[in-house]
Amino acid sequence: xxxxxxxxxxxxxxxxxxxxxxxxxxxxxxxxxxxxxxxxxxxxxxxxxxxxxxxxxxxxxxxxxxxxxxxxxxxxxxxxxxxxxxxxxxxxxxxxxxxxxxxxxxxxxxxxxxxxxxxxxxxxxxxxxxxxxxxxxxxxxxxxxxxxxxxxxxxxxxxxxxxxxxxxxxxxxxxxxxxxx
Amino acid sequence: xxxxxxxxxxxxxxxxxxxxxxxxxxxxxxxxxxxxxxxxxxxxxxxxxxxxxxxxxxxxxxxxxxxxxxxxxxxxxxxxxxxxxxxxxxxxxxxxxxxxxxxxxxxxxxxxxxxxxxxxxxxxxxxxxxxxxxxxxxxxxxxxxxxxxxxxxxxxxxxxxxxxxxxxxxxxxxxxxxxxx
Numbered sequence: 001x002x003x004x005x006x007x008x009x010x011x012x013x014x015x016x017x018x019x020x021x022x023x024x025x026x027x028x029x030x031x032x033x034x035x036x037x038x039x040x041x042x043x044x045x046x047x048x049x050x051x052x053x054x055x056x057x058x059x060x061x062x063x064x065x066x067x068x069x070x071x072x073x074x075x076x077x078x079x080x081x082x083x084x085x086x087x088x089x090x091x092x093x094x095x096x097x098x099x100x101x102x103x104x105x106x107x108x109x110x111x112x113x114x115x116x117x118x119x120x121x122x123x124x125x126x127x128x129x130x131x132x133x134x135x136x137x138x139x140x141x142x143x144x145x146x147x148x149x150x151x152x153x154x155x156x157x158x159x160x161x162x163x164x165x166x167x168x169x170x171x172x173x174x175x176x177x178x179x180x181x
Numbered sequence: 182x183x184x185x186x187x188x189x190x191x192x193x194x195x196x197x198x199x200x201x202x203x204x205x206x207x208x209x210x211x212x213x214x215x216x217x218x219x220x221x222x223x224x225x226x227x228x229x230x231x232x233x234x235x236x237x238x239x240x241x242x243x244x245x246x247x248x249x250x251x252x253x254x255x256x257x258x259x260x261x262x263x264x265x266x267x268x269x270x271x272x273x274x275x276x277x278x279x280x281x282x283x284x285x286x287x288x289x290x291x292x293x294x295x296x297x298x299x300x301x302x303x304x305x306x307x308x309x310x311x312x313x314x315x316x317x318x319x320x321x322x323x324x325x326x327x328x329x330x331x332x333x334x335x336x337x338x339x340x341x342x343x344x345x346x347x348x349x350x351x352x353x354x355x356x357x358x359x360x361x362x
């Protein structure tokens with residue numbers, strides 16, 4: 001079942017600074033773990049992951065975790081979008097496909113919901129009009145520079161706010177779904 | 182009285198899209214009025230303005246309003262930061278000063294709180310470490326491209342969340358103050 005979309009739902013779940021960066025100028029995520037850590041709080045990550053049966057990421061995100069002895073994705077399928085050769089790994093497919101081609105493949109494979117991660121790949125899926133919902137976790141800092149979450153694309157995406165939640169450490173989580181006007 | 186800072190408080194109050202744009206690719210603010218309009222709701226603007234005795238803006242923001250027969254700023258002083266010649270106007274000073282020089286001037290003039298507006302000028306003040314608080318009104322749309330609120334600067338600014346408020350139309354207002362760690 002792929003639901004009323006007739007294709008897998010494409011979802012974003014990502015943390016960014018107030019000025020829209022997902023990694024600092026050194027490519028590091030340390031700022032995130034320092035500033036967003038909150039005892040006993042996972043910001044809905046486990047619940048979100050439980051709803052997902054596929055993960056897609058760009059090459060930069062993959063390279064960040066490629067050397068981990070075990071990947072924290074359970075038996076979910078993992079798709080790395082890259083044009084460059086990569087060392088094969090069990091359970092991971094390396095794709096050089098457009099978002100449209102990828103979604104068609106996921107639909108054929110019977111996936112319900114795919115988590116698209118990484119700034120560049122998210123923007124590619126947004127540019128293709130294929131992102132259905134976003135969970136954005138806004139960390140109370142202006143990094144000033146680094147890797148941006150949202151790259152420039154020629155497509156406008158209308159959103160509806162599903163919820164906003166503030167945490168005691170100043171993190172705010174905004175949940176949006178795509179609308180069609 | 183300039184309060185415990187020993188200088189005027191420097192404040193930002195601005196609306197942006199979820200992907201961080203303040204104007205669309207045509208330089209227009211129409212998207213904002215269409216998507217954020219909410220009957221009887223001014224998102225705290227009047228209250229904010231009542232606390233302000235000076236307004237600073239960049240040249241792009243000024244050019245947007247320069248031809249208005251009357252400016253909606255009451256008797257507040259207006260400072261336009263520009264390196265280019267501009268047609269003089271009563272109550273408006275055209276400055277080619279650094280943020281540090283400007284703040285010293287405002288302090289000498291006895292101002293309490295200055296509203297700094299416009300993406301480029303806000304980033305200049307952030308880069309100088311001179312922004313004390315921000316009210317960010319997040320409009321539920323990804324514009325994809327346009328004028329960014331936050332330009333790349335080499336300075337990190339730690340923030341504390343003062344409040345977050347969601348409105349029925351999906352707008353979320355986040356209020357932050359600067360912290361020093």
